[in-house]
Amino acid sequence: MIPHVTIREVSLRDGLQIEAPIPLSAKLDLLDAVLATGVREIEVTAFVSPSKVPALADAAELAAELPRLRDAHDVEFSALVAGPGGAARAIAAGLTSLEYVVSAADGHSQANVGRSTSDSTHLIADIARIAHEGGATIEVIIATAWDCPFDGPTDPARVLDIASAAVEVGADRIAIADTIGTTTPGRVTRLVEALRPIVADLPLGAHFHDTRGAGLASAWAAVTAGVTRLDASVGGLGGCPFAPGASGNIATEDLVYLLRDSDVHTDLDLEAAIHAAGVARSVVGHDLPSALLRAGDRILG
Amino acid sequence: MIPHVTIREVSLRDGLQIEAPIPLSAKLDLLDAVLATGVREIEVTAFVSPSKVPALADAAELAAELPRLRDAHDVEFSALVAGPGGAARAIAAGLTSLEYVVSAADGHSQANVGRSTSDSTHLIADIARIAHEGGATIEVIIATAWDCPFDGPTDPARVLDIASAAVEVGADRIAIADTIGTTTPGRVTRLVEALRPIVADLPLGAHFHDTRGAGLASAWAAVTAGVTRLDASVGGLGGCPFAPGASGNIATEDLVYLLRDSDVHTDLDLEAAIHAAGVARSVVGHDLPSALLRAGDRILG
Structure with missing residues (x-):
């Protein structure tokens, strides 16, 4: 069994990108x-087109707040980029x-960034160079790793x-993303097993x-x-x-609960995670799918 | 990997027992x-105190409808009982x-049936005899197998x-129940592994x-x-x-989706399962937690 899983908190980026823009003060x-949860990695924003993702248009302003927070906490902040221009802007803003x-x-790639999968793949080298020359690490996240809302099932060979x-x-790290919430534990297990010899020693x-109830089950299958x-x-x-039908990320507090009681450390x-979920609900002003926010922790022995 | 899992549909019993009573016609x-889903086992009711569970007070009337349905479908109907009296009534009503x-x-046992765990355990022999003499099979379901809303965590030795x-x-079959929705994959794996030598060849x-988002993840851990x-x-x-904080069963359609795509046959x-979920929503007149009822099936390859 894996003794430790690193959780990366993505509410500030993946969580907020589909919401109506909120003030920087609410993000802070x-x-x-x-x-306050003790999480060590937080994806805080994306350096992408402000017209396509207005909720993250304040990326540079948010980035300016990070040094004081990094000094006070043992945490790494990260940002998503969609191309070399965004990578350069992220580096200039101080992201590491x-x-x-x-x-x-290809269907999702075109809808998301207006490029084919092949063209986006060819850009990895440029972006990795920009990151490394700027003193930053680069993770490649492979989206629609199982299914695409436009093209249907993804051939695993494309992911590999x-x-x-x-x-x-x-690349310093590789990740696979179930962008539209369709995958299931059996498919996760097969893809992770196929990827392991390729990623070798890199973190995966x-x-x-x-979206279809199988998020935490898929996470558990991935961990095992x-x-x-x-x-x-x-x-x-x-x-x-840009992915019709996608709904909430797996909830941090539900994942922490599942892993804690399964003897996997985070x-x-x-x-603190349940409290943060309440803050998230307040800043967006609508209900959220979290189970623990409703049910709370169990009585511990 | 397990090639086949038998799903028992429990909406008619566990699903309806907490609801305001609905007419027999709606149950039918x-x-x-x-x-219409093709499910082979359905728990249709419980022979328990009508004053404690008014929603299932029509158990005998419902049972009278079963022979014609059994003739038309390849299905086994079952009923829950809480003691020898209920077992005798179920047999008299034609349940097999x-x-x-x-x-x-003990806390949940007292709240649920007014007896200690030990007293309830001693009754298994009587109930098995009544069942077998009446030509029926008997399954023992071990409730609060992980946690009790009153006593906290359950010592696994009590389950064993x-x-x-x-x-x-x-007993013809054994089952373990996460009555209040607190368990997680790691705990499931440990308890199932401890039970396997005890149940040996009996179906488990x-x-x-x-309740805490981990139902399907726990189901997947159980299957593996x-x-x-x-x-x-x-x-x-x-x-x-009688278990404060318990919420919905895992949804049949979400489970079927997860297992189908993980190459486990049901x-x-x-x-048809998604359609049945819509019927369930109609007969109870309120929204249900099903994910597939909202999101639907994925685009298949």
């Missing part, structure tokens, strides 16, 4: 609540950890090819949505198959504006 | 929709498959002791609630650990009136 309130998304399905290309040009992460990094969002906040405090 | 509408619940925690006693006196089932029978309820209908058709 959410960030404070998230930091970048994520670059490549959609394994992107992972191979990413490893080849020096996974990103699930709970060797994934050591999972994305999650307090409250289960989030979706994808760095997060469950009560 | 739900039963028709459930039968009974379930008897023993709560592993009940299972041993049940096997000893001729599990019953999960999704060797459980071959899972309870589920269309729409995720259900709770337990006898159920997913579209």
Whole structure:
């Protein structure tokens, strides 16, 4: 059994990107609540087109707040980028950890970034160079790793090819994302097992949505198959504006509960995570799918 | 990997027991929709105190409808009983498959049936005799197998002791129930592994609630650990009136989706299960937690 899983909190980016824009001060309130959980990695924003994702248009302003928070907490902040321009802007804003998304399905890739999978894959080398020259690490996230809302099921070979290309040009980490929340434990196990020889010693992460109820089951299958990094969002906040039918990320507090009681360590405090989920609900002003926010922790022995 | 899991549909019993009573005709509408899924086992009611569970007070009337349905479908109907009196009434009503619940925690046992765990365990022999003399099978369901809403965590030794006693006196099947929806994959795996040498060749089932988001993950862990029978309820209908905080059963359609795509066979058709979930929502007149009822099936390759 895996003794430790690194949770990356993505509520500030994947959680908020589909929401109506909220003030920077509200984001900082959410960030404070998230930091209080003890989480060590937080994806805080994306350096992408402000017209396509207005909720994250304040990326540079938010980035300016990070140094004081990094000094006060043992945490790594990261940002998503969609191309070399965004990578350069993220570096200029002081980010030291970048994520670059490549959609394994052409349909989603075109809808998301207006490029084919092949063109996005070819950009990995440039983005990795920009990151490394700027003193940052680069993770390649392979989106629509199981299904695409436009193209249907993704041929696993397309995922393996992107992972191979990413490893080849020096990516620091690889992750696979169930962008529209369709995958299930059996499919997760098979894809992780196929990826392991390719990623070899690089950290392998996974990103699930709970659209069809199988998000946490898929996360558990990923962990038992060797994934050591999972994305999650307090409250289960989030979706994808360019993937019809996508709904909330797996909720951080539900994942922490599941892993804690399964003897898998995270760095997060469950009560603080439930509190952060409440803050997330407040800042977006609507109910969230989190189970623990309703039910609370069990009576512990 | 397990090639086949038997799903027992429990919406008519565990699903409806906490609801305001609905007419028999509405139950038959739900039963028709459930039968159309192809499911082979359906828990249709409970022979318990009508004053404690008014929603199931029509158990004998419902049982009178079963012979014509059994003739038309390849299905086994079962009923829950709480003691020898209920077992005798179920046999008299023509049931050929009974379930008897023993709560592993004294707190829940007293709240549920007004007896200690030990007293309930001692009754297994009587109830098995009544069942077998009446030509029926008897399953012993061990409730609060992980946690009790009153006593906190359940010592696994209490679960193993009940299972041993049940096997000893001729129970036909054993099941473990997460009555209040607190368990998680790691705990499921450990308990199933501890039970396997005790139940030996008897079928072992599990019953999960999704109160803390981990119901399907726990079901998947149970299947990978060797459980071959899972309870589920269309729409995720259900709770337990005597277990504060319990919420819906795992949804049949969400489970069928997860297992189908994980190459585990069930006898159920997913579209028919989603339709039955819609019928369940109509007959109870409120929203249900099912994910598939909202999101639908994925685009298949």
